[in-house]
Amino acid sequence: MSEVSTASVGQGAESAWRSPWLRGWIGLVVVVLVVNATMITLAFVTNPGLVVDDYYERGRDVERSLMTRRAEAPGWTMSLDTPADVAVKRPTMVRFHVVDSVGQPVRPDQVTYYAYRPSDPSADFSLPMVEEAPGRYAAEVTFGLAGLWDTLVAAQTNGQEVAFDQRIGVADH
Numbered sequence: 001m002s003e004v005s006t007a008s009v010g011q012g013a014e015s016a017w018r019s020p021w022l023r024g025w026i027g028l029v030v031v032v033l034v035v036n037a038t039m040i041t042l043a044f045v046t047n048p049g050l051v052v053d054d055y056y057e058r059g060r061d062v063e064r065s066l067m068t069r070r071a072e073a074p075g076w077t078m079s080l081d082t083p084a085d086v087a088v089k090r091p092t093m094v095r096f097h098v099v100d101s102v103g104q105p106v107r108p109d110q111v112t113y114y115a116y117r118p119s120d121p122s123a124d125f126s127l128p129m130v131e132e133a134p135g136r137y138a139a140e141v142t143f144g145l146a147g148l149w150d151t152l153v154a155a156q157t158n159g160q161e162v163a164f165d166q167r168i169g170v171a172d173h
Contacts, residue, residue, distance in 0.1 A: 048119060074100070074101075074157075074160070074162065075100065075101035076098050076099065076100055076101070076106055076155075076162060077098070077099050077100075077101075077103075078096065078097065078098045078153070078155070078162070078164040079096070079097045079098075079164075080094065080095070080096050080097075080151070080153055080164055080166050081094065081095040081096075081097070082094050082151070082166065082168050085171070086143065086168060086169070086170050086171065087143075087146075087170065087171045087172070087173040088143055088144065088145065088146045088170055088171070088172055088173065089142060089143070089144065090142065090173070091140050091141070091142050092140070092141050092142070092143075093138055093139075093140055093141075094113065094138065094139055094141050094151075095132070095136060095137065095138045096111060096113070096129055096136070096137045096138070096153045096155075096164070097135060097136050097137075098135050098137075098155060099135055104135075105133070105134035105135025105136070106134075106135055106155070106157070107131070107134055107135065107157075108155035108156055108157040108162075109156050109157050109158070110128070110155070110156045111128070111129040111131075111137045111153060111154070111155045111156075112126055112127070112128055112129065112153070112154050112156075113126060113127045113128075113129050113139045113141065113151065113152075113153055114126045114151065114152040114153070114154065115141065115143065115149050115150075115151050116149065116150040116151070116152070117145060117147070117149055117150075118148060118149075118150060119147070119148075120145065123144055123145050127139045127141065129153065137153075143170045145170070146170050146171060146172035147169070147170060148167060148168070148169055148170075149167070149168050149169075149170055150165065150166075150167050151165065151166050151167070151168055152164070152165045152166075153165075
């Protein structure tokens with residue numbers, strides 16, 4: 001009798017491994033583990049290195065400077081006109097408009113256009129903007145890479161800088 005029960009136990013265990021359901025579940029677990037290992041490896045290998053060591057202190061400094069700028073802001077109304085069809089390596093005219101609290105054009109001492117590429121700081125650039133009319137400034141801009149760009153226009157007057165920012169998308173045409 002002991003031979004019969006041993007044979008049926010061995011045969012039952014062997015049949016469980018032949019089950020497509022068990023093989024499917026094991027295969028699914030293996031696939032999930034392989035995908036997770038691949039993603040972790042890619043995260044370490046392709047790290048863009050955008051994190052700085054003193055991120056908290058730098059963030060606090062930015063917050064303090066923004067609060068200070070808001071408190072000292074002269075009450076200007078600013079807008080940046082960027083065409084919707086900005087494309088790589090194609091010159092694009094951007095215009096900056098600025099008026100004071102009563103709607104009169106403002107004539108800052110200097111107006112500069114800055115373009116920052118969040119994922120590639122080596123592509124950042126800046127250009128001086130030229131006055132087209134009182135309160136209206138323009139610059140011809142050519143972006144070297146497609147994707148998202150953070151743009152900022154800084155207007156300086158009497159030693160004070162007022163900035164206006166805008167995020168734009170540059171198409172790959």
